[in-house]
Amino acid sequence: MGSAQGSAGRSGPAAGMLSVIARQQRQLAEARSRTASDALIDVAIGVLVERLHCSVAEAGEQLRGLAAAAGVAPADFAAEVLGQAPGASPRPALDSDARRRSWLAQAAVGHAADGCPVAQAVHDEVLAPLGAVAVAFWMLEPDGALALVGEAGLGPLDASRWQRIPPQLDCAAQRAARLGAPQWWPTGSPPGPAAGGIGAGGTDSTGGTDGPARLGPWRGARAALPFRRAGAVVGAMEICWPASRAQFGEGLRRELTALADLCLHSLRPTSGPGGTPGAAAAQTPEGFATLAARVAWLPALLDAVGGSVLLAQAVRADDGEVLDFRIDHVGEGFQDPGGRPPAELRGRGLLELYPLLGADAGLFGRAVEVLRTGEPYRADGTVLLTLVDDVVVGEEVDVRIARLFDGVAIGWTVGEASAGEYSLLRAVERLGRFGAWQEEIRTGAVRWTRHTYELFGRARHAPPIPLDDLHTHVHPQDRAAVDQLRDALLRLKRSVTVSFRVLLPDGTMRQLRALAEPVTDTAGTLVAVRGVYQDLTSHYRTQVVLDATRHQLADSEARAAGQHRLALTLQRALLPGSDEAVEASGLAVAVRYRPAEQEHLVGGDWYDAVTLPGGDVLLVVGDVAGHSIRTVAGMVTLRNSLRGLAVTGAGPAHLLRWLNRVTYHLTDDITATVVCGLYRPSDHTLRWARAGHLPPVLVHGGKASTLPQPDGLLLGVEPDAAYEEAIHHLAPEDLLLLFTDGLIERRGTGLDTSLGALLEIAAQRQPDVARQADHVLAHTRPDTDDDTCLIVIQRRDHRA
Template sequence: RRGPDELARRLGAEALGWLGARAVLLTVLEPDGALRVAGAHDLPPHVVSEWARIPPHCNVGLVRALREGAPLWEADPRRLALVGAAAGLPGPHSCVPLVTGGRTIGAAEITWSPDTAPDAGTRRYVRAVLEHCARRLRELVPAAGGVTDAPWLRALLDAVQAPGALMSPVRDESGRVVDFRVDAVNADAADLPGHRPEDLVGMRLLEHYPGLAVAGLFQEYVRVLETGVPLRRGPGESAGAGEGPPAPSTMSVRACRVGGGVLASWRFHADAADLAGQLAQAQRLGNLGWSRWDLVTGETDWSDHLYTLFGRARAAGPLPLERLADHVVPEDLPQAEHLMRTLLGRREPADLELRVRVGGDVRHLRVMAEPVLDSTGEPVALHTVFQDVSQRRRSAEMLAATRRQLQRERRRIAEERHIAVELQRAILPLPRGPRTLPGLRTAVRYLPAQSRARVGGDWYEASTLADEEVFLAVGDVSGHGLDAAAAMARLRNALSGLACTGAPPDRLLAWLNRLVTHRHRSLTASVVAARFAPSTRTLVWAQAGHPPPVLRRGGGAELLSPPDGVLLGAVDEPRLTATTLTLERGDLLLFYTDGLVERRDRDLSAGFELLREAVAACCGAGPDDLIDHVLEALGAANPNDDTCLLAVQAT
């Protein structure tokens, strides 16, 4: 399965191996500034385990590169702890930050061969490769350095009862922090003069608030980033944060390091909101309310938002404790009784969930309560907090339903795949090893797609006809799954039957096209068909939208020029022609389906050229060895399509 370890392997063995890279370690940045190992290549497992999580204050090369924001191309193992050195690998060690989209998500350590020294050109290439690596690592480990995108952080920002922002450092070429970029803010950040919260995201701090440098606050933010020591400043007079000339103001600032950035909150005390406003905001954000029931006097106090949770008008006043059970759904009454026994009988705090009727709706309320005891230990009051968790419960139920549906769909796909595979095996038996036909030695391979959900309609035919000629064919039916396997069976059987008429291949394909267009209009297929006469070594072949065979003769190879032909099922009366090829003793022809040459990460013409080169390079090999070499050269099985190969050699 593709993951960070595979990414590290490809980085070390393929992208950097030719430059002398010997081992690679990939780490991702966590919210507390620590580095967690994500993937490794050519490092002993016990070393990777020992370095699984690197604290942010260690004298480690990876941490130093991250803190300084610049690569350490030849880190000294006598001064810095290095993973490659701990593994006993000699040679230069490089520690490089992993940056994508202007954001640092982790760091990589590369151990080079002892005779390798990364020069200027190598360093530019490594940084470019690692930028692509960081982007891919961010996809494989979404939490890597992505603190600003985390829902919990945005919820935390909104819960802070003061203006707050998360900022990431802006560094120059040497890695020195020259500014901060605002990545996320909460709604109260409008307290910054002259700007709405949405205006602040993306801003450069010193460009818009130069007074922070005068006040020394910018330097303190840098210190928080580099040391991890939180900042608590004020209240006190300092230069204002607004644009233009700095003006004195009284403010408090708090800041801490979060991942590769700084989380800061501030308050201008002249504009501080009153406590009631802050409490109201906390109720709204948390969707909660609280109450106090006095068990001696019977008096009840409710917060404003608790009326909203119970759907009760404020003019009606708080709900008496004894009437609370009237709103609980009958199935949850035993839990409500357990709640009261815990609070009043055992005199202990309680935390449980109840379903409550609110008008025609049912809400899930989390109840957190504790008793207030007098000097004799008797309960005299109840303090209770209610939180509406209905949306969370509905989301959990929807998620559970989706999981059940997904499991059913997986079972259905697995059953369909099993049937399709068994159908293919029954219809398309594969010979073990090479097979001899009149005038030919043949070999066949069938490789199913790597994706478990995809079973295709690729097929082959290699059989002796009544006149001692040999009929050869390879085809590919459109689509995947059981339908494609069934269609493959129909077309293969039809073409095999038509071949017994002795008609040339182009006429056979014309008849097969008529069958497809009249009886299977939603179907298309590609086919190459040939008749071989052993006495003259003459091969007559035709194709319908299929890749051309490859001929190996002597020490070279070429793709044959195909005769006219389009996909079966594309038009009613296609132009189909045949061409003749005389084989020499030892000539080898390779028929195949498009799954061999098609890949999403390369052009089709490049795939054909790779195939031609692979066939030419396997000079003198028989059909069986040739197929093995071609599959190895072109990357074995296609992850998205089946592959069928038929190799024939004239004897």
């Protein structure tokens, strides 16, 4: 009817196609109904053949005659016959309509090949008559997720979205599987915060925050029932209605519970690599009700890796509450605190074997929480309390719990050291000067290792010192540290590290550091405290000496810093940088000083450009070897001495010979290089001499070259050294560069190569000497962290 109305406005091929599709859908539904009814009648005929001892034809005629006499359809009468047949499977008491629907569904699912046809059959024969619009089946996976194995009535998008429901998603199906009990929601999803995921109730299956995630777009009633086999949850189904219901009556609940049992038994195991792992594991014959049977490969894997692991299946009450865990598999490497073999553990309850695990916040509660949430639990150094021959035995274990279907995998490792490990621990104690200890809270028993006795200077037969008496063996000034140790362990239950001095029996003291921690059981109860003492006596004495040395070093550093500041101030006072050219006796002069990149390297480079009383211009560039206050002091001596000698009117060679004697006899064993020139304005001549220094660079006619250099030994080496003098005539516009080696030196580069690079830079003429000096400094890149002095002069003729 809907199709006909929907196509009323259409004409031509489209309307005809829709009419054909609608007719085929009606025929398919009728065929399914006839198939289910025929199958039900066939089963009833078989029952009558056995009861009446007649032929099949006679039984068929008998059934149709009785149905006609009763005024009911043959299929309805067949359902009545099957509902009263001897040997029928025991099922909840159902009314006649429910029994008929149940037998129609059972007959229909017999022809289903997998989950979706099963879902379609129960939907058509049972749920649709009850007003439901959709049904879905999921099987439990090892991690607690639900894998979709069949559905009817869902759209393609919802079927895709709900292929896998993670264990942390709050929805009806997960609640049924997690709690092991049906969920009846007559008015739809209950209000409350959604756990997030595929979709949330209250809006649609794509989102929302006002309730659990909702399957499909319907806001009406829904029911979710667990699939249970041998008491274990193996999956879940969910049924959706388009509108709310008054309530789920007792009869309807029995019918849907029986339907869930029918659906579980009708599902076929998946096969092949494309099958759903959870479905394949759960869809097994009736006898495969244990974890080991559902994942047959897992026990073999656990035994192969040799882990101390057991697999346990949840034992639930009728309302889904977990009462215990039945142990299905015990790994070959499992360590039972009571020493029982694995055969004595299999098939028994976890609380039966380890009753103390059921204490508040005990390991049993942790396992139930893991099963409920799917979140693994792990704890290292947990004290496991068990009863062995009516005696409470405590073992420190590392525990791991993970969900596996409707059960858990529990692994614990008892901390026992092998002989090799014990030897290694002894070596660690000896080399690190450690001593271990442990004190039981309940009994007060104290255990010390051998090295702990040595740290306290006590004989091995002497009793260990408990925490309560430790302060009597500690220096009075350090007893507050012992109080802090006890308070942190016994009251605050937290780890602590303290240091104190121990008074030894021979009257000496030993500096110890204590590192300790509390030991609690799974309920958080303090059962012991333990830790190590470490001997820090040698370290303490070294620290005292180091502190004294550090103070001395700080004083030395302060003195050195003061000397450095003095040298730097003195150097800057003597070598004030000049950014402007200076006119002096027909010369344009520019001077530049570039300090070393590292400020602490105060060097001995200096320059001087001064007009003498006779009218000549003194031009000097020098470099005292070294970087220290002694170097700066030597530079000051040479600079001032040369200025004083220059007023005598002697030539550059004589000035250097005198300056060499000053350097050799009157300074603190320094050496230096100098180039000294006297420029005579009257004839534009430059008389110059050098003491081991690089020659000046002349820029003439667009080309740069070094002046031919006279001989001359560096200052301070030979007291009677002689120096030659050279004369050069400066042509108009000639440039002359005097510099120290810091301008061109580069590591790994020869001096001739560096000098050639400087000539290329100097040949690039600039408008004036100031910019020429800046150009040279900007384009030279030394890397020896040496300071640099540069003088650039140019002849300027006076014009009237």
